[in-house]
Amino acid sequence: MCSLAAIQPLEPRVFLTGDSIxxxxxxxxxxxxxxxxxxxxxxxxxxxxxNHSTAKGNHGWGQxxxxxxxxxxxxxxxxEKPNRRIDLTKIDLSxxxxxxxxxxxxxxxxxxxxxxxxxxxxxxFAGGSALFVSDGNFxxxxxxxxxxxxxxxxxxxxxxxxxFGTYSLTRASDFRAPEHPILAGVNAIDGEGVSxxxxxxxxxxxxxxxxxxxxxxxxxxxxxxxGSNRPVTENDGALVIAQAGLGRVAISFDRNTFFxxxxxxxxxxxQDNARYAKNLFEWLAGRTPPRPQVQAEDFRIDGxxxxxxxxxxxxxxxxxxxxxxxxxxxxxxxxxxxxxxxSYETFSNTAIFAPSPALAPGNYRATLFxxxxxxxxxxxxxxxxxxxFHIGPGAI
Numbered sequence: 001m002c003s004l005a006a007i008q009p010l011e012p013r014v015f016l017t018g019d020s021i022x023x024x025x026x027x028x029x030x031x032x033x034x035x036x037x038x039x040x041x042x043x044x045x046x047x048x049x050x051n052h053s054t055a056k057g058n059h060g061w062g063q064x065x066x067x068x069x070x071x072x073x074x075x076x077x078x079x080e081k082p083n084r085r086i087d088l089t090k091i092d093l094s095x096x097x098x099x100x101x102x103x104x105x106x107x108x109x110x111x112x113x114x115x116x117x118x119x120x121x122x123x124x125f126a127g128g129s130a131l132f133v134s135d136g137n138f139x140x141x142x143x144x145x146x147x148x149x150x151x152x153x154x155x156x157x158x159x160x161x162x163x164f165g166t167y168s169l170t171r172a173s174d175f176r177a178p179e180h181p182i183l184a185g186v187n188a189i190d191g192e193g194v195s196x197x198x199x200x201x202x203x204x205x206x207x208x209x210x211x212x213x214x215x216x217x218x219x220x221x222x223x224x225x226x227g228s229n230r231p232v233t234e235n236d237g238a239l240v241i242a243q244a245g246l247g248r249v250a251i252s253f254d255r256n257t258f259f260x261x262x263x264x265x266x267x268x269x270x271q272d273n274a275r276y277a278k279n280l281f282e283w284l285a286g287r288t289p290p291r292p293q294v295q296a297e298d299f300r301i302d303g304x305x306x307x308x309x310x311x312x313x314x315x316x317x318x319x320x321x322x323x324x325x326x327x328x329x330x331x332x333x334x335x336x337x338x339x340x341x342x343s344y345e346t347f348s349n350t351a352i353f354a355p356s357p358a359l360a361p362g363n364y365r366a367t368l369f370x371x372x373x374x375x376x377x378x379x380x381x382x383x384x385x386x387x388x389f390h391i392g393p394g395a396i
Contacts, residue, residue, distance in 0.1 A: 242296060
């Protein structure tokens, strides 16, 4: 694990003026092991941003790329050689706002060498962003794509499940944080053969959150085969995000959501997939309003200590205090009288509240008052922010 104090923020003159996205693609011939076919057919499976095919069942991300370019992004793509990783240590990562692991399947920690993983971790903590979109049909077996992402994600307390399941997700029943900026104007998205993300462990300087629930059954990434099936939990998500230091991480459940028209299973023009994609990349790029905004919220229990973490897009530490937040019991509606011990993590712009005495098992709501949170220019949150959580058995 890196030392947070040792990581310096990316230079504003480099990071804030660039809108570049780096897509990392799998090596030639490493796609479509399930379907087989010719070399060209296997490569077509790899979600290339230059693939604009609209043939039935296509796997291209060309229309996604066009949409992003129209939104002011500059796109680059680097292609792995078969099981040969892209060496991020030899690239000036500060030129990018986002790095996308969309159809990568190389081993990024061969023989225990974690230098590339550390490079990505440092990039994010210093203010960059990373997007992971896994799939079972990369590499030579079911384990290749999820395992390629795993060592990166574990640095942020996250992991990814194996490819399993097909479903739509709606605001009415599946959006756990419906007011999050990624979900603005989004009412439904869908995926086919999905690989949900999963929160696995707290990590210093990281505030993670499930924004959209996963559904039904998922498949553990516990072998090079298909893994073992299990019901999803509250830690599994179709969209899982994290504020890590000054940067951001997201796991989106399916690359099919971004396919060209007539794509395999679904495509970017079905439901609200295009709006979701646009919002997701804009959030990762830090294109937030010129005012405070909540990026992620997390209630965690570490031993006997309970903490509620709220990560912001900018410094608000001079304004926020225990009076900025109210805790209520969602079952009874009663306001809790627990004293809140408060601290502020400047490195990640995260407010940390610790209830005393500790909260008993149950379902709770935290309300963050907009008028109690402002930046150095006096700009406040646009609206109150609600966060529901629970302790012990029971549904969120």
